[in-house]
Amino acid sequence: MVAQITTFAFHGVDARPVTVQVQLVNGGNNAITIVGLPDKAVSEARERVRAALSAVGLGLPVKRITVNLAPADLPKEGSHFDLAIALGLLIEMGAAPADAAAGFAVMGELGLDGSIAPCAGALPAAVAANAMGLGLICPAASGAEAAWAGGDAAILAPKSLIQLVNHLKGTQVLSAPEPGALETPAAIPDLVDVKGQETAKRALEVAAAGGHNLLMVGPPGAGKSMLAARLPGLLPPLSPKEMLEISMVQSLAGLLEGGRLSRARPFRAPHHSASMAAMIGGGVRAKPGEASLAHHGVLFLDELPEFAAPVLDCLRQPLETGDVLIARANFHVRYPARFQLVAAMNPCRCGYGRASGRACGKGPNCEEIYQSRISGPLLDRMDLAIELPAVTPADLAAPALGETTATVAARVAAAREAQYARGRDAQGTGGKDGVTNAALADADLAAVAEPDAEGASLLSRAAETLGLSARAYMRILRVARTLADLEGGGGVRRRHIAEAVSFRRRETTDRVKAGVAQPVENLTDFAPRAP
Incomplete structure (x- = not known):
């Protein structure tokens, strides 16, 4: 007889089903052999399982014990296979009913005293088990997280191996865990506290409304970090679908403490010493990086030039595709990474640049x-x-007279709803989820962001004069569409194109220096005109 238990191997956010097959054959010396491409953590399950069974008063029989993790060509990583292996052994030894795991998937790490320790990935495992029509047996500390998967599937969350055995025998009943609480959003600093920098505030509002990437260049103390810290307060709360996607990534990273989920969008601000694996994920055991942890949120890179060049360039592909593909010799791992990049930098190493008039x-x-x-x-x-x-000192001495975060956030929410509504109309669905202008496909963008005649003429002239790339051309259209949405909808007009072009003036300067673009003496030619 071979006991078979269903568990999961995690590849990206996907939980792939794995069958744990346990067989006892006469003629051995109670040594446990694990096959099926296990990593070091899985191989060490032999000693954890042996000690946990001993802690509940059971010794391994003097037989040859073989554990196969099928499919055998799928790499297995992590310590969450312990409980499935132990349960298979209990069934083979007759210490648990033969149908003990029928209708359940099993995951959990065993302690030497028979306790079941929490492990990462309970939420994606519960979602996958629910899709297969199975319940989930997981550690008690992970039960509140797994309960968020919903559905009719049962969730069992024992604290120890003996608790699970008693439940399966009918001598003890485990109650179903309740989903964890929704976290109260942290207090966000108010935009009104930023004095001066009206142009930067406008750019921050546009970035929030359309999900656009933003680069801020200025001397120390200009307010770049202050503005970035206030961006989360302008963003709308997560939809249920977005919250589930983010929570699955956080679950794999072990960040869902007590099963608590948040409706606030992620805001990740890694230090400039971050490695490539820390930024996009990877390592010996592939884990989500900062780019994936910022999924549906903001990735803030302060002191942008201080990051290693390969680390910055590894973000180019996720910015286009919205996901990260980590390639290994024997498997590929994909993580979602649809984030909004916000970066800040000084104009030069001395901090001020030539425009300040200071000697460098x-x-x-x-x-x-x-x-x-x-x-x-x-x-x-x-x-x-x-x-x-x-x-300036005058700006600092002046009273705070700008708009509050709540006022700007209301306009951002209205602009986002207009974008989502267009997406629903195009797809013919009535769902609440949609895509921002920044993530809109080029084919769809052409249908919703076609400028009027004056706007098209200005954009054509700007592309020729400023030497814009095809990508820059399309991004100007995206920003112009967002500017029109902030005005309450309607078509893209000349003033929207002009303002969108003005937000790429730094690129213009760089291209002029490189000899790609023509010098533009009169930038007012590309300034927005009154409606």
Whole structure:
């Protein structure tokens, strides 16, 4: 007889079913052999399972014990296979009913005392089990997380191996866990606290409304980090579908403490010393990186040129496709990474640049050398690029008179709803989910962002004069569509194109220096006109 238990192997956010087959054959010495491409953590399950069974008063029989993890060609990683192996052994030894695991998938790490320790991935495992029509047996500490999967499937969350055995024998009844609580959003600093920088506030509103990437360049103390910290307060709350996608990534990363979920969009701000594996995921055991943890949220990179060039360039593909593909010799792992990139930098290493009028002690080419650390293709993916001037003492002494976060957030929410409504109309669905202008496919963008005659003429002239790439051309249309949405809808007009072009003036400067674009002496030609 061979006991068979269903569990899961995680590849990206996908939980792939794995059958744990346990067989006892005469002629052995109670050594456990695990086959099926196990990693070190899975192989060490032999000793954890042996000690856990001993802790509940059971010894392994003097037989040859073979554990096969099928399919055998699928790599198995992690310690969550322990409980499935132990349950298979209990069935083979007659210590648990033969149908003990019928209708259930099993996951959990065993302690030497027979306790069941929490493990990452309970939520995606519960979702996968529900899709297969199975319940889930998981650690008690992961029960609140697994309960968020919903559906009619049963969830069992024992604290120890003996609790699970008693439940399966009918001598004890385990109650179903309740879903964890929704976290109360943390207090977000108010936009009204930022003094001066009206152009930057406008760019922040546009970025929030359309999900656009934003680059802020300015001297120290100009308010770049302050503005970035206030962006989460402008973003709308997550839809249930988005919250589930984010929570599955966080579950695999072990970040769902107590099964608590949040309706706030992620805001990740890694240090500039972050490695490539930390940024996009990977390592010996592939885990989600900062790009995936910022899925449906914001990835803020402060001191952008201080990041290693390969780390920055590895973000180019996720910015286009919305996911990360980690390639290994024997398997590929895909994680979602549809994030909004917000970056901040000083104009040069001394911090102020030539525009400040200060003498630079780093040499005449300090600004060019410092900014050359960022590749042109990455800059090309920044929808909005603005320069922040230094805040004057007069700005600091003036009272706070700008708009509050709540006021701007209301306009952002209305603009987002207009975008989602267009997506629902195009798909013929009545769902609440949609895509922002930044994530809209080019074919769909052409249908909703066609400018009027004056706008088309201005855009054509700007593309020729400024040497815009095809990507920059399309991103100007995306920003212009967002500007029209912030006005309450309607078509894309000349003033929207002009303002969208003005947000790429930094790229214009760089291209002029490189000899790609023509110098533009009168930028007012591309300024928005009154309606």
